Amino acid sequence: MAPPTEALTPERILEATEEVLRRHGVAKATVVDVARALGVSHGTVYRHFRTKAALREAVTKRWLDRTTAVLADVTSGSEEPAAKLRHWLAALFDAKRHKAGDDPELFDTYTVLTNENSAAVDAHIGDLTGQLTAILQEGVERGVFEVGDLAATARAVFESTAHFHDPVYAPQWSRPDAPAAFDAVTSLVLRGLTPR
Amino acid sequence: MAPPTEALTPERILEATEEVLRRHGVAKATVVDVARALGVSHGTVYRHFRTKAALREAVTKRWLDRTTAVLADVTSGSEEPAAKLRHWLAALFDAKRHKAGDDPELFDTYTVLTNENSAAVDAHIGDLTGQLTAILQEGVERGVFEVGDLAATARAVFESTAHFHDPVYAPQWSRPDAPAAFDAVTSLVLRGLTPR
């Protein structure tokens, strides 16, 4: 399946794992399948990942980190803070909506995986609220945001927009009124950050 | 079980249904159980509710309406709009948190039921956002809120506080930092409604 001559890196195993998940779905994806896809015995996979749970957690982290990376580009950009925050929230919504819409089965698979790997999800949420904190701080420094506790407010911004990034709401993301609902919530939140 | 002399009203059947749900849980609660609890044959239950699904939907609606009624008292009260809105959101959070904390198994049961009765849930959300619209309108009339589209903003307020009323977040309601998180989101949203 994959060139057996190449070194067996964790990354190659994770790639094969995602492929197996895509092919068979979460419920039927076994470690034996991953090993077969790589042309090795399943004992070899266990040499790199101590348990099946560890393998699943690693592939989940990889998936979450891809979104974090996209948003980091927005965070480190040079936009004006209010525009940047709006852009960041829109980019998060867009990323999630496309993942859900482009390959619904794989999205469902990763939804199951995130549900069983809350530690990885908590770390991901920490990454994202960290980026939000940076944007808010920039806004406070330039006098365009008025914020008490930066980290607490970043968390509040993240939680108040949950409808547009939490996978439990994925079924609603394809509704025609979703963009309007996103604008309503985003505008309300941005108004809440603006100095009087 | 129940006095067989009394007339068999839909309300009595729903009471018995809730009792059976509490005793057996959603998965094992059958129409036969409900009939047995009432001391009648299951055919008689089918005389009042066309299907088991209709019975489940009715008992779900009854459960949701109890919360709506509590909040209606706040909505029709005489508080100042900003205080009333904060009070309303806190009452909603409190009602849900207590339902989840006081009888977790029954709460899980109703979570399953709401998931399979989205029509009843949509109606419930319509009721609640209707109440929010009334509070916002009051605030606009008194000049303490600045709102474009009343209904859209009511919906935005409801969605942005989902962390504190959507059952999917129930596991987080008992965390020690939940009240602080509630305050952060509520304050952010209220600031977003205030005129500049």
Next chain:
DNA sequence: CGAATGACAGATTTCAATATCTGTCATTCG
């Protein structure tokens, strides 16, 4: 000698036979 293998025990999943439940309706009961 370190990386890979595959046989193995215990845990988990699958599958098909069996039991229970849903929804109907001809009949009974008050």
Next chain:
DNA sequence: CGAATGACAGATATTGAAATCTGTCATTCG
């Protein structure tokens, strides 16, 4: 005569035996 019953057919759920999978480790391979 209208409300309640319970036997019934088809649908759904339960159960336990068989198959598969996870994780280990003594052995093999390069």
